[in-house]
Amino acid sequence: MQEALTTHSSVSAPVPPRAGAGLKSQHYQTIIDQQPDIGWFEVHPENYMGKGGPPLRYLERIRRDYPLSLHSVGTSLGSYLPLDQNHLKNLKQLVDRFEPGLVSEHLSWSHGYEWYTHDLMPLVYTEETLQLIVDHINQVQETLQRQILIENPSSYLQFKKSEIPEQIFYVEAAKRSGAGLLLDINNVFVSCRNHGWSIEEYLDAVPAELVGEIHLAGHSIQDLEGQSLRIDDHGSTVCPEVWELYRNYVEAYGAAPTLIEWDSNIPQFTELYREVRFAEAYLQSAHECIRDVIS
Amino acid sequence: MPKRIYKARMNVSVMSLADLQRSFCDALRSPNAPPDTLLDELLDDGLALQRFNVYRNNFIVLNGDALSEMYPVIKRLVGDSAFRLLASAYVRKYPPMERALLVYGKDFPEFLASIPELSTLHYLKDVARLEYAWTVAYHAEDVERLEEHQITALPAEHFELLHLRPHPSMYLLHSEYPVYRIWEVNQSEDSEEVISLDDGPTHLVIIRPGARVETRVVSIGAFTLLQKLGSGETIGDAYIAATRIDPVFNLERFFAQHLFDGTFCSLTEN
Numbered sequence: 001m002q003e004a005l006t007t008h009s010s011v012s013a014p015v016p017p018r019a020g021a022g023l024k025s026q027h028y029q030t031i032i033d034q035q036p037d038i039g040w041f042e043v044h045p046e047n048y049m050g051k052g053g054p055p056l057r058y059l060e061r062i063r064r065d066y067p068l069s070l071h072s073v074g075t076s077l078g079s080y081l082p083l084d085q086n087h088l089k090n091l092k093q094l095v096d097r098f099e100p101g102l103v104s105e106h107l108s109w110s111h112g113y114e115w116y117t118h119d120l121m122p123l124v125y126t127e128e129t130l131q132l133i134v135d136h137i138n139q140v141q142e143t144l145q146r147q148i149l150i151e152n153p154s155s156y157l158q159f160k161k162s163e164i165p166e167q168i169f170y171v172e173a174a175k176r177s178g179a180g181l182l183l184d185i186n187n188v189f190v191s192c193r194n195h196g197w198s199i200e201e202y203l204d205a206v207p208a209e210l211v212g213e214i215h216l217a218g219h220s221i222q223d224l225e226g227q228s229l230r231i232d233d234h235g236s237t238v239c240p241e242v243w244e245l246y247r248n249y250v251e252a253y254g255a256a257p258t259l260i261e262w263d264s265n266i267p268q269f270t271e272l273y274r275e276v277r278f279a280e281a282y283l284q285s286a287h288e289c290i291r292d293v294i295s
Numbered sequence: 296m297p298k299r300i301y302k303a304r305m306n307v308s309v310m311s312l313a314d315l316q317r318s319f320c321d322a323l324r325s326p327n328a329p330p331d332t333l334l335d336e337l338l339d340d341g342l343a344l345q346r347f348n349v350y351r352n353n354f355i356v357l358n359g360d361a362l363s364e365m366y367p368v369i370k371r372l373v374g375d376s377a378f379r380l381l382a383s384a385y386v387r388k389y390p391p392m393e394r395a396l397l398v399y400g401k402d403f404p405e406f407l408a409s410i411p412e413l414s415t416l417h418y419l420k421d422v423a424r425l426e427y428a429w430t431v432a433y434h435a436e437d438v439e440r441l442e443e444h445q446i447t448a449l450p451a452e453h454f455e456l457l458h459l460r461p462h463p464s465m466y467l468l469h470s471e472y473p474v475y476r477i478w479e480v481n482q483s484e485d486s487e488e489v490i491s492l493d494d495g496p497t498h499l500v501i502i503r504p505g506a507r508v509e510t511r512v513v514s515i516g517a518f519t520l521l522q523k524l525g526s527g528e529t530i531g532d533a534y535i536a537a538t539r540i541d542p543v544f545n546l547e548r549f550f551a552q553h554l555f556d557g558t559f560c561s562l563t564e565n
Contacts, residue, residue, distance in 0.1 A: 225341075
């Protein structure tokens with residue numbers, strides 16, 4: 001079954017190993033008018049689960065010109081509650097309609113009662129949660145009839161009960177379910193700094209051959225009684241340390257589709273585009289490095 | 296002297312995953328500090344409470360932002376800081392019930408009406424209903440509008456027995472106050488216009504027959520006709536109801552303007 005799923009992703013427009021951007025409604029018209037040179041776009045499918053209306057029309061229009069990735073925020077893979085079949089059905093409909101090159105979801109939960117937090121809540125890293133997540137990923141992949149990527153979270157607290165290091169849990173969840181990895185380098189930086197983990201150890205544990213997509217975003221810093229906490233708010237440019245980690249990563253392992261996420265304090269399109277071009281430049285030099293090694 | 300004394304905590308966690316997630320959710324919603332039973336589950340570097348509060352703050356702020364996108368005019372009318380307080384209270388009382396935040400805030404009009412401090416601003420609830428209806432119409436199903444050839448295929452002599460179905464995005468709003476004018480002048484930040492509350496009442500049709508949401512002020516006759524047609528009555532019965540309440544209502548003129556402008560999506564015999 002897992003073999004079949006991983007080979008199933010024969011989509012009409014695969015996401016290329018280039019830089020892409022999170023698609024925001026504020027930029028729809030600029031993108032349609034200017035047709036910027038961007039490798040692909042990514043959206044949260046939950047923002048397109050209305051019955052109809054302009055957002056779906058804009059997405060259809062933009063999808064004609066660019067490959068697409070669906071990055072879900074509402075599946076709640078880590079909840080003790082069963083997955084919402086209605087949400088999965090809506091997700092499947094969007095996958096069928098827009099034929100995304102990639103589909104991804106977070107290692108987190110957002111559903112503890114009949115209501116939703118709409119923010120990504122932290123997991124307890126135990127064998128019990130791992131089994132639960134793997135079951136849920138399998139259900140999603142079976143419903144969508146394709147492989148999904150799972151993303152490492154950013155977090156601000158840890159549970160005493162956790163017994164598995166996050167990076168091991170993350171990789172193991174993918175290996176057991178046949179999912180791929182969405183490596184969010186900003187999240188690695190934020191979580192490692194917030195918890196005093198080693199960034200190097202974290203990244204070394206992630207097998208590059210499982211990484212199907214990379215995320216980059218900006219974060220902010222909050223002072224907690226003299227200790228700084230990094231807040232993953234996607235509201236600014238990518239910080240220099242994260243760019244450095246990214247450059248080292250693509251130089252070491254080669255290019256992968258890379259997304260610039262910018263979800264709050266949404267800038268003018270030109271500013272977002274500049275970040276995308278930065279990532280594209282690093283990807284190009286990674287291509288050149290690899291060519292040099294081969295020749 | 297230490298600034299604060301931290302309670303010694305047991306280094307064992309006792310909650311099941313389900314209890315832990317439910318307790319986490321309860322604490323996100325509560326304006327009070329999380330219970331010790333939850334804090335006991337967190338790795339404590341002396342900042343466990345503050346770390347938890349990042350999640351609680353994000354929960355309130357992110358959902359409050361969704362509410363402010365839904366209700367920009369209410370935000371302008373009550374001011375940013377009052378809106379922020381109202382939004383926090385609303386998010387706690389009515390957390391999102393949907394996976395998508397496209398139309399979060401269904402209960403906000405009633406919620407506003409229940410706040411004693413706002414009780415003199417009677418019109419707020421209806422302005423909020425208008426804003427909610429606008430976003431619902433924005434995301435409503437796309438349906439083809441009624442075309443002329445669909446009419447000619449039907450027997451003309453029994454026109455009054457036919458059913459004319461309004462576009463599914465249509466929402467009818469009646470208010471004792473001039474809510475359309477209030478909503479309209481508050482579309483921009485810098486409007487100085489003063490509206491008299493005696494300029495009401497208003498009958499409004501909020502509808503999205505194509506790409507744009509339209510907000511139309513209509514006569515009480517047209518309003519009644521659309522209401523009756525929407526509930527499945529025949530054209531003849533709807534017309535009788537409309538003229539009973541509005542003797543000068545002119546059906547011919549109404550149809551000349553609206554029959555094929557996207558207000559309706561089908562005309563059928565049953």
